[in-house]
Amino acid sequence: MTSVPTAAPSYSAERQHAVAQALRAVLPAGCVLAALEDTKPYECDGLSAYRQVPMVVALPQDEAQVLAVLAVCRELAVPIVPRGAGTGLSGGAMPIADGVVLSTAKLNRIVRLDATSRTAVVQPGVRNLAISEAAAPYGLYYAPDPSSQIACTIGGNVAENSGGVHCLKYGLTVHNVLRVRVATIEGDIIELGSEAPDAPGLDLLSVFIGSEGMLGIVTEVTVKLVPKPACARVIMASFGDVVTAGNAVAHVIAAGIIPAGLEMMDQTSVRMVEPFVKAGYDQDAAAILLCEADGTFDEVEDEIARMTAVLQAAGAGAIAVSTSEAERLRFWSGRKNAFPAAGRISPDYYCMDGTIPRKNLAQVLTGIAQMEVKYGLRCANVFHAGDGNLHPLILFDANQPDELQRAEAFGAEILALCVAVGGTITGEHGVGIEKIDSMCVQFQPAELAAFFAVKGAFDPVALLNPDKAIPTLHRCAEFGRMRVTGGVLPHAGLPRF
Incomplete structure (x- = not known):
């Protein structure tokens, strides 16, 4: 995304030097960055429309060093912005002008993987996908799978309560994390949650997950692992209009079926993705649904048959079912590459994140279409339809006068509509600075x-x-x-x- 100019620093050279020197006294060589060429890469997260070069970047390598950074910042009254991989889309990791970015990138060790208890203990800098790769030899994997899973880290996932295309059946981060170890601003280490079925006292784990780095610094996470299904297949269903497709989502859930994944893409998103990925999508359809069944071979066959019947009755014009694992992955590759594919048809895009009741999908999609006319901007709709988590991609050109402002107003109106129908302003991207108003x-x-x-x-x-x-x-x-x-x-x- 093209950005507005980076905000000017608001600190003095003396202040920066004092903070950097205090941090260098407690961190190894090379773990404190203060030169502009070193700190500039940290000026934003995935919401690159807003940028601020941090005063200093700290890169602790273990829990003790995290505590040392916090102690320095507490002593000098320096604001701290925690940062994972920087793939977030709400500006939650955008630096404070006179603050320190505390990156957990160097805390990237898988501490323990227990196939018997189906758990993994990992540091916050471990990539989401790396957990599943480590668990694969045991027939296990970590279920939450954000589109950025190849790069995003578990610490960032905890901060934003990330989901992914399989969150309908397997849940968000909050449903797959058993325990977090946290460094507090006051210098304590606390543990929230437990590897046992329950933990004593208040359920602070669910309070902490999704708190966007405002409550403490994650130093260790215990996650649940689940058995890899014996079989999985995907239905691609085509629809002549988005309203019918939206209603079909409600019909699938109403039939008592909980697919492993239930995603929707409109024609704009299909046509921007297909030349990029060649997933085999129906480019003539106004919208497609991707519906996955997983489990044993018999369970998958039965669920595919039931979903096919429901989708046909709900108005699907064409249905294709994956016949191999390669084809299943190809179907999903288009959905997971929707964001980068937007760059093929637009200089910039603004990815929104709101959640609505499933029954209101058609109403909200119709409202978004009306907003496209109002703001004079295109919008590609691609989202987790099964749990009502929308990700409209508003397409614009920041080099054109007022287009960024119109895109922001467009996005704010989408979120207001989500609230009006009984939903919320975010599902998995967080609030950050993007949605604070x-x-x-x-x-x-x-x-x-x-x-x-x-x-x-x-x-x-x-x-x-x-x-x-x-x-x-x-x-x-x-x-x-x-x-x-x-x-x-x-x-x-x-x-x-």
């Missing part, structure tokens, strides 16, 4: 105050990823004043502080 649309002052109370309990000095994810009431008041609709201001009564 949309939080004002979704949540009331009392709810925001509760979020800040949780933040304060973990981070009383407010140094961990500040100004991300949770908007202040002052910000919401200002946002409301900018968004007058029918004479009504969102949260018009909020105090300005």
Whole structure:
């Protein structure tokens, strides 16, 4: 994505030198970066429209060094932005101008893999796909599979509660992590969750997962591994319009079928992906559904037959079923490469992430089509249809006047529509800085105050990823004043502080 100019630094050379020297005293040589040529690669995550070169980057190599970095930053009152692989799409890892980026890239060891208990203990810098690769000789794998799984790390997955194309049946990160080991801003190591079926006390594990680096630094994660299915096959169903395809998703779930994956792509996304990947997609269809069944051979045959019948009854114009593992992977390759393929047809794209009730898929897709006309921009819809997690790709050219601003307004209106139909502004990408104003649309002052109370309990000095994810009431008041609709201001009564 073409970006706006990188924000200028707001720190003095003396401050940068003092922080860098303090960190060099506790980290090995080469693990503290302060020169512009070294820190500039950390200026953004996958949301490259917003950039800020960090003052310093710290690269601890173990848990003790993480604690040492936190101690230095606490002593010098330096904000800290945790960073995994930088594949996030909401600006959650964008640096603070006068802060430190704490990268967990060097904590990349698989500590233990236990095939008997079907668990793996890994450091936060381990790649998502690397867990499955290590577990493969035991017939096991790690189920959450974001499109970026070849590069994204488990620490980042925990921060964003990542999902993937198989999240409908196997769940998000929160459903597949048993325990996390966390370094707190106050210098303690705490463990949330347990390898046992339950853990004593409050369920803080589910509070921590998805907290976007605002509550602590992950130093170790225990994940569940699941047996690799004996067989898996994919149906590709074509539809003449997106409304019928959206309704078909609801019919599949209503029939009591929980596919391993249930994804939807509209014609725009199919036509941008097919020349890139050659997945065998029907480019004449207005929309396609990819529906996967996995399990034993008999289970898969039965589920494929049941899903085929439901899809035909729901209006599918054509149905193709994978006949080999190579063909199954090819079908999925198109879906997983939708984001990079967008670059073939547009200089820039803005990937949104909202979640809605499945029954409202057709309504929201119709609304997005109307917004395309309103904003004069194309949108390729590709998403986890089974659990209502939308990923509209708004296509634009940042070199054209106002197109970035129109894309942002387009995205904000999609999220407002998601909220209006009973959904939420994010499913797996997080809030970061991208959706912080949309939080004002979704949540009331009392709810925001509760979020800040949780933040304060973990981070009383407010140094961990500040100004991300949770908007202040002052910000919401200002946002409301900018968004007058029918004479009504969102949260018009909020105090300005």
